[in-house]
Amino acid sequence: MGRRDCVRPASEGQTLIGLLAVIVIISIMAVVFLKPGGDGRNKGKSMPTQVKERAQGVECKNNLNQLRQAIMMMTQTDEAKPKSLREISGIPESMFSCPVGGQPYQYDPSTGQVRCVCPGHERY
Ligand SMILES: [Zn+2]
Structure with a gap:
């Protein structure tokens, strides 16, 4: 009984951290790749130059x-x-x-x- 109570909050916390990490990664990708005006004109140029x-x-x-x-x-x-x-x-x-x-x-x-x-x- 005591064991179950200990484990549950920990796994919920891990799920939350995992979810947050996913949200952060998605927002970084959105900023880098989905900028307005990205119509493929700059193909071939390296990302930092772009x-x-x-x-x-x-x-x-x-x-x-x-x-x-x-x-x-x-x-x-x-x-x-x-x-x-x-x-x-x-x-x-x-x-x-x-x-x-x-x-x-x-x-x-x-x-x-x-x-x-x-x-x-x-x-x-
Ligand atoms: Zn100018």
Whole structure:
């Protein structure tokens, strides 16, 4: 009687730990393999390169978003678009160029559009 009471909680605990381990493994696999935009374009490249490029692409996208927001805010307050990206205050120097290719972002003062010239970043 005493023995049964001792064994049961232990095995339940093991089941729980096993279940948790499975959940952790599945979530890691989901993060690594099921990222959005994974359409097989990067076939043949090693996983670390893919992950690094994707991370830098996200950084590029983020830079562009920040620049666009800053331009939009300037347009709303000053009712004039900045003549160059350097006129935007509060943006660190590193954000004026693409983290992947290193090329400076192209800015059109007449339309207020900012874009990246790096291949694959045209639609960011
Ligand atoms: Zn870029």
